[in-house]
Amino acid sequence: xxxxxxxxxxxxxxxxxxxxxxxxxxxxxxxxxxxxxxxxxxxxxxxxxxxxxxxxxxxxxxxxxxxxxxxxxxxxxxxxxxxxxxxxxxxxxxxxxxxxxxxxxx
Amino acid sequence: xxxxxxxxxxxxxxxxxxxxxxxxxxxxxxxxxxxxxxxxxxxxxxxxxxxxxxxxxxxxxxxxxxxxxxxxxxxxxxxxxxxxxxxxxxxxxxxxxxxxxxxxxxxxxxxxxxxxxxxxxxxxxxxxxxxxxxxxxxxxxxxxxxxxxxxxxxxxxxxxxxxxxxxxxxxxxxxxxxxxxxxxxxxxxxxxxxxxxxxxxxxxxxxxxxxxxxxxxxxxxxxxxxxxxxxxxxxxxxxxxxxxxxxxxxxxxxxxxxxxxxxxxxxxxxxxxxxxxxxxxxxxxxxxxxxxxxxxxxxxxxxxxxxxxxxxxxxxxxxxxxxxxxxxxxxxxxxxxxxxxxxxxxxxxxxxxxxxxxxxxxxxxxxxxxxxxxxxxxxxxxxxxxxxxxxxxxxxxxxxxxxxxxxxxxxxxxxxxxxxxxxxx
Numbered sequence: 001x002x003x004x005x006x007x008x009x010x011x012x013x014x015x016x017x018x019x020x021x022x023x024x025x026x027x028x029x030x031x032x033x034x035x036x037x038x039x040x041x042x043x044x045x046x047x048x049x050x051x052x053x054x055x056x057x058x059x060x061x062x063x064x065x066x067x068x069x070x071x072x073x074x075x076x077x078x079x080x081x082x083x084x085x086x087x088x089x090x091x092x093x094x095x096x097x098x099x100x101x102x103x104x105x106x
Numbered sequence: 107x108x109x110x111x112x113x114x115x116x117x118x119x120x121x122x123x124x125x126x127x128x129x130x131x132x133x134x135x136x137x138x139x140x141x142x143x144x145x146x147x148x149x150x151x152x153x154x155x156x157x158x159x160x161x162x163x164x165x166x167x168x169x170x171x172x173x174x175x176x177x178x179x180x181x182x183x184x185x186x187x188x189x190x191x192x193x194x195x196x197x198x199x200x201x202x203x204x205x206x207x208x209x210x211x212x213x214x215x216x217x218x219x220x221x222x223x224x225x226x227x228x229x230x231x232x233x234x235x236x237x238x239x240x241x242x243x244x245x246x247x248x249x250x251x252x253x254x255x256x257x258x259x260x261x262x263x264x265x266x267x268x269x270x271x272x273x274x275x276x277x278x279x280x281x282x283x284x285x286x287x288x289x290x291x292x293x294x295x296x297x298x299x300x301x302x303x304x305x306x307x308x309x310x311x312x313x314x315x316x317x318x319x320x321x322x323x324x325x326x327x328x329x330x331x332x333x334x335x336x337x338x339x340x341x342x343x344x345x346x347x348x349x350x351x352x353x354x355x356x357x358x359x360x361x362x363x364x365x366x367x368x369x370x371x372x373x374x375x376x377x378x379x380x381x382x383x384x385x386x387x388x389x390x391x392x393x394x395x396x397x398x399x400x401x402x403x404x405x406x407x408x409x410x411x412x413x414x415x416x417x418x419x420x421x422x423x424x425x426x427x428x429x430x431x432x433x434x435x436x437x438x439x440x441x442x443x444x445x446x447x448x449x450x451x452x453x454x455x456x457x458x459x460x461x462x463x464x465x466x467x468x469x470x471x472x473x474x475x476x477x478x479x480x481x482x483x484x485x486x487x488x489x490x491x492x493x494x495x496x497x498x499x500x501x502x503x504x505x506x507x508x509x510x511x512x513x514x515x516x517x518x519x520x521x522x523x524x525x526x527x528x529x530x531x
Contacts, residue, residue, distance in 0.1 A: 025451065026463060032156070032447045033469050036440055036525045040159075045527040048520040076507065076514055077471065077485055084469060084487020084503030 027092035030085070034093065042097045043104035055102035061094035137458035138164045139236035142225060144215050144393060146171030146199060148439035149241030149425035151529040152446035158206040161454055168209045168233060169202065170225075173270070176530060179300065180439050180473075181522050182269040186277050187310030189478045195269060201531040218397035220419050237453050240399075240407075240416075241425040241442065242391025243268070244299050247405075250387050253363040253371075262365050263382045266307075267299060279381045280311060286321035287380030290370060292360040293328040294387040297406075299427045299437045301335035302484065304328075304385060306474035309340070312348040313477040324352045327370060327377060329359035335436070336474060336484050336506055343476035343510055360384055390428035399424065406430035411490055411497050412462045413452035414445055423449045434499045435488055436470060443525060444468035466490045468497060469504075473518035481518040482507040 031042065034053065038044055042053030053061060067073030068082045082090065141157055143150045146169050154169045176197045184190035202208040214228040218240075224232045246265065248255045254263060266276040280289060289311055293304040308326050315322040333340055333354070344352050362371040368382045389395070389405035399407050399416045407424045408417040411432065416422045426442030435441060445468065452462035469487040476482060486504035488497040507514055 026465075028160070029447065029451045029463060030467060033444060033467060035447075035528045036443055036471070037521055039524050040155075040528050040531075044520075045523050045531065048523045049516065050520050050524055076511070076517065077483060080485045080503060080505040081469060081471075081487065082503075084489070084500040085467070089467070 023092060024096075027096040030089050031093045031096040039104070041100045041104060043100070043102065052102060053097040054100035054104065056094075056097055058091075058094045058098040061097055062090065065090050065094065137454070138166070139457040140166045140168070140234065141237045141239060141453060142233050142235040143167060143169045143239040143241065144225070145241035145243060145391070145426075146173070146176055146202075146210070147241060147243055147426065147442065148525070148529060149442035149446045150239065151176060151199075151202065152443045153239045153241065153423075153425065153450050154202055154208045154210075155206050155529060156447055156450035157453065158208055160450060163207055165454065165457065166209070167207075168211065168235075169199070170211055170213050170215055170227070170233075171199070172212065172214045174212055175199065176526075177269040177273075178439070178522065178526065179267075179269045179303075181519075182266070182273045183303065183307045183310050184475060184478075185269075185273050186266065186280065186307060187314050187475075187478060188277070188281075189310075192274060197526050197530050199530065205531070215393050216396075218393070218422070220397065220422055223421055236421075236457060238422045239425065239446075239449060239453075240391075240394055240397065240422060240428070241446070242393045242428050244388040244390065244427045244437075245392045245395075246386040246388055248386060251360060251362055251384060253365055254384065254386060259363070259365045263363055263368065263384050265385050266383060267303075267385050267388075276381070276383055280314070283319060283322065283380045285319040287319065288323045288325055288378070289315070289381045289383070290325040290327060290377055290379035291383040292358075292370060292385055293326065293330060293334070294385055295329045295359065296334050297431055297437060298385070298388050300472070301436050301438075302340070302472055302474040305333060305335070305340045306476070307383075308352060309343060309348070309474075309476045310478065312344075312352045316348070316351065320351075322351070324348065325377065325379070326352070326354045327358040327360055327372070328354065328356050331356050335472070336482055339482040339506060339510060340474075340476065343480075343482075347477060388427075390424075394424060394428050397422070402430045411495060412464065412466065413456065414449035415452075423453065425449055432488060432497045434486060435497070436472060436484075438470055438472050440472065440525065441468065441470045443529060444470070464490070464492075466497065471521070473514065473521055475515060475518065476510050479512045479515045480510040481515040482510045483514060483518075 044050040068078040143154045178195040199210045217226040224234045264272045264275045266272040312324045360370045370377045408430045414423040425445040427437040455462045467489045471485045473481045473483045484506045487500045491498040
């Protein structure tokens with residue numbers, strides 16, 4: 001997708017969000033449930049070893065999350081957390097983090 | 107078929123370069139307004155930051171907090187156990203001020219007028235709000251332990267269940283305890299703040315005693331019939347690490363204390379200790395009770411899980427340990443942070459004249475140290491259920507650690523650093 005079509009998609013997105021919480025807000029809210037550990041908008045605090053999620057490709061994140069779900073990805077806790085989210089919710093989350101700037105620029 | 111909005115959102119996500127544009131376009135939370143947040147702990151500080159961040163500064167936020175800095179309850183047991191200092195668990199409110207434009211005032215709220223949408227401050231004056239967030243934490247039911255009424259008694263027998271001077275007081279008492287002394291800690295009946303906290307404290311005190319006062323004894327007097335949280339993992343740690351030193355006594359509710367002799371009075375027994383750490387039963391923080399909010403059993407605030415709004419009091423949102431918990435939901439700092447995000451999202455919708463999201467989700471994690479390096483965790487995910495109108499634990503999700511580990515000890519400290527930044531930086 002080009003920059004121009006992305007802009008167009010976002011403009012449509014804004015126009016489509018008349019009533020209730022839009023998917024972009026649902027994505028934002030769901031991704032915020034991960035921020036306690038992975039940092040606000042997926043950028044962990046300096047000096048911690050927690051994995052950054054901001055700016056990661058959507059497919060990279062989904063791949064990891066599915067790996068936690070089916071047990072192929074080694075984990076202390078993520079396998080327990082991902083099972084609380086539907087596949088649709090994990091897609092929204094991965095999409096949201098892909099749109100964030102690594103390092104937390106806002 | 108996928109609704110149009112979702113397809114467009116997922117499409118947009120594949121575009122690099124669209125990054126910085128999303129917030130300005132997301133959902134049009136354009137409404138302004140003034141939100142007053144009372145209490146700058148895990149719930150209130152998170153709410154203040156996320157209201158500013160998600161509204162791109164359009165919503166004005168005033169945070170009223172009585173303490174000059176944030177002092178964390180999680181990790182405070184490590185101060186008592188001697189491996190962390192008070193400055194390690196203290197964070198300034200400057201980030202909220204300078205980075206997020208939150209007006210932070212050090213004061214106390216003495217009254218809430220929900221009809222007029224205004225609060226009164228101890229220093230005099232009132233603040234008007236469009237929406238109020240109360241994150242008052244807990245206060246104690248002193249009447250259930252009559253001997254503890256009064257500041258002298260509470261200094262001699264610290265609870266250390268609010269981090270700050272009480273944490274320091276308990277640490278000093280432990281340092282002054284003779285080798286061969288008894289450190290007794292009492293656990294109130296559930297629900298109380300931080301279910302695994304008392305067991306973590308007993309464990310790290312035992313670690314310290316093993317090294318520094320090896321003839322001492324650590325005694326847990328539990329009002330509950332069994333270990334309330336992470337039972338298998340705690341019991342295994344006690345067996346493996348503190349056999350002969352740490353003793354667990356279930357069904358041992360402390361009914362009163364004799365301050366001068368540091369004695370805990372149980373129903374059929376008395377226990378004399380060198381350090382007596384009584385954690386009294388709890389209820390929602392005083393201001394919730396004084397605001398005319400509906401309290402269940404005179405203790406906890408009932409809320410609407412779509413908005414965290416107090417039942418029967420529109421415009422007042424309540425977070426954190428003060429609320430009547432949903433099934434299996436612990437009173438924890440992590441949970442309060444999640445309540446705050448749910449409330450912030452709902453408040454922005456409500457200020458814009460829209461309904462809050464119909465399917466909120468929150469999740470919890472509590473890490474606990476079982477010695478100075480190793481930790482264990484419990485986790486859960488809770489999803490809104492329209493039938494019961496409560497967030498319910500998702501079956502098959504969450505759980506506890508496979509075993510205690512130093513790896514989780516490092517993760518626990520990183521958790522703390524990241525959640526403090528998520529609230530305050």
